[in-house]
Amino acid sequence: MEMRGLTADVMPREVENWLSPHLPRLLEKLDLGAENNRAAELVRGLTPTSNVVVYGDYDVDGISATAIAMELALVRGAHVRYFIPHRFNQGYGLHKEVATTIAKRGCDLVIVVDCGSQDVEAVDTLKKSGIPVIIFDHHLVEGTPACCDTMINPQISGDAAAKKLCATGVIWCWAWQNELLTERQLMRMLDVVALATIADCVSLASSLNRALVREGLKSIRTHTRPGLNILMEQLGIAPSSIDTEDLAMKIIPCLNAAGRLYLADLAVDILFPSKNLASNVGRLIALNRKRRELSSKILEQVDSAEKGEYKYVLTNSDWSVGVLSSVASRICSERNSPVALVAAVGDIMRGTLRMPAGGDAVGVLKKLAPLLNTWGGHRLAAGFSVKSENWDKLRGMMETMLSEVKVVGEKEDLLYWNPLNMDMNTWSEAVALGPFGMENPAPMLYAPYGGQMRVVPLGKTGKHVKVELGSASLLAFGAADMFDSRGDIDGWVYKPRLDTWRNVTSLQFILEKMVVQEQ
Numbered sequence: 001m002e003m004r005g006l007t008a009d010v011m012p013r014e015v016e017n018w019l020s021p022h023l024p025r026l027l028e029k030l031d032l033g034a035e036n037n038r039a040a041e042l043v044r045g046l047t048p049t050s051n052v053v054v055y056g057d058y059d060v061d062g063i064s065a066t067a068i069a070m071e072l073a074l075v076r077g078a079h080v081r082y083f084i085p086h087r088f089n090q091g092y093g094l095h096k097e098v099a100t101t102i103a104k105r106g107c108d109l110v111i112v113v114d115c116g117s118q119d120v121e122a123v124d125t126l127k128k129s130g131i132p133v134i135i136f137d138h139h140l141v142e143g144t145p146a147c148c149d150t151m152i153n154p155q156i157s158g159d160a161a162a163k164k165l166c167a168t169g170v171i172w173c174w175a176w177q178n179e180l181l182t183e184r185q186l187m188r189m190l191d192v193v194a195l196a197t198i199a200d201c202v203s204l205a206s207s208l209n210r211a212l213v214r215e216g217l218k219s220i221r222t223h224t225r226p227g228l229n230i231l232m233e234q235l236g237i238a239p240s241s242i243d244t245e246d247l248a249m250k251i252i253p254c255l256n257a258a259g260r261l262y263l264a265d266l267a268v269d270i271l272f273p274s275k276n277l278a279s280n281v282g283r284l285i286a287l288n289r290k291r292r293e294l295s296s297k298i299l300e301q302v303d304s305a306e307k308g309e310y311k312y313v314l315t316n317s318d319w320s321v322g323v324l325s326s327v328a329s330r331i332c333s334e335r336n337s338p339v340a341l342v343a344a345v346g347d348i349m350r351g352t353l354r355m356p357a358g359g360d361a362v363g364v365l366k367k368l369a370p371l372l373n374t375w376g377g378h379r380l381a382a383g384f385s386v387k388s389e390n391w392d393k394l395r396g397m398m399e400t401m402l403s404e405v406k407v408v409g410e411k412e413d414l415l416y417w418n419p420l421n422m423d424m425n426t427w428s429e430a431v432a433l434g435p436f437g438m439e440n441p442a443p444m445l446y447a448p449y450g451g452q453m454r455v456v457p458l459g460k461t462g463k464h465v466k467v468e469l470g471s472a473s474l475l476a477f478g479a480a481d482m483f484d485s486r487g488d489i490d491g492w493v494y495k496p497r498l499d500t501w502r503n504v505t506s507l508q509f510i511l512e513k514m515v516v517q518e519q
Helices: 012-019 023-029 037-044 060-074 096-105 120-128 167-177 183-188 190-199 207-223 226-235 244-261 265-269 277-304 321-335 361-371 388-403 424-433 480-484
Strands: 051-055 079-083 109-113 133-136 150-152 313-315 339-345 348-354 374-377 381-387 414-416 444-448 454-458 464-469 472-476 489-501 504-516
Touching: 023 167, 023 207, 037 133, 037 150, 051 060, 051 096, 060 079, 060 109, 060 167, 060 190, 060 244, 060 265, 096 120, 109 167, 120 133, 133 167, 150 167, 167 183, 167 190, 167 207, 183 190, 183 207, 190 207, 190 244, 226 244, 226 277, 244 265, 244 277, 244 321, 265 277, 277 321, 313 388, 321 339, 321 348, 321 381, 339 388, 348 361, 348 388, 361 374, 361 381, 361 388, 381 388, 424 489, 424 504, 464 480, 472 480
Parallel strands: 051 079, 051 109, 109 133, 133 150, 313 339, 414 444, 472 504
Antiparallel strands: 339 348, 348 381, 374 381, 444 489, 454 464, 464 472, 489 504
């Protein structure tokens, strides 16, 4: 428990609260910030004659928050439309031209989720037309926030737990505190809260976030939405044993692929009952397959590029903007250095910036703001756009700034544990520390090399291998080349994982790193 910030001298009650966070109690003391009674009054006032527009964002947090906002209006019989901007043509945020269109068409309420806090002009356009506006957001606010009827953004004045919520978590917790739906209805909606919490990489060291994900996984296992159920079936995931790794590695990439390569509307649509669910799920899976192909191509181009003037700010006219963020995250992780990937969309350059521990993506973009068209994000991940005429100047300045980033070496906490001594019962006890994710990683285990090893090919591609260590084995995905050029091996860093196939659950050991002696 010391790895989780809890030591032997703390009270048993604190340990119990950490291991089994009580969601209602956490929600009772949660402070989301500014007075939000006005927002609750506006939603409670909706009737079957009301027209509502929900404005969201194109990532999983955005589409999940959009789904909850729509459900809050639909349960009151209101007519609901939603709008999510196009990632390439429009980019992040509440756009003034869209606000103008909404104002001309008219409606009774606009609910903005996962954006809007800094979109002063767009909100002002809606307000001048007499349309009430509610904003649910979790992004940091630079300068004066937009002036709407009510804004629920914990970053402005919420407590520590509230500041760690994703946007979907914010609107769900607000709905719970204001009793806008029955407890049963709200608990069933936690499936998308779990998705958004994992997708947005918010802290799972937070007891509240862990409780939301834990209950959300229960919702997915027992009575999730039909569209998600079909998606899990197509991906070969057994709902009864789904975990955060399944969400992060399989489901979330499919949902994100819609906004990256097509329209996020496709992902929103599978969160609601429809005759086209199976077809839409098939399209999502196909888009994700295409995303993987494009990502692999970009990675190859980055790896094979000659060392030129630019090491950190990279661009290519053939790159697809929609896949840059996931590729940048992978490069940043593998190199442990900052990276910005940028592609051209007409006369606008759109980019994504990723930072390792110790960096500050928003801080960099803030200094470059006079040259940027749009920008926003978090400390370790942010997006931006710049007019082509400013690109050369901005690229040089950003390259210099990223080259000066002082990367903080991350200490790894490992438990000395031979896989021969790990069984399902023992690992099931460790799983009580979960759900695992950002700032609450799954325990990583270390075992010394005992001199016995046999490397066996795994799969059809030749990229994967199984490392047989006597009666135990490690699965090494994408690591075949590592064994071709290995040095003297000291040991293995691995992670246990429960895998269910055809209703049979087994314990697997996944190789994370091979420890070798320095040459």
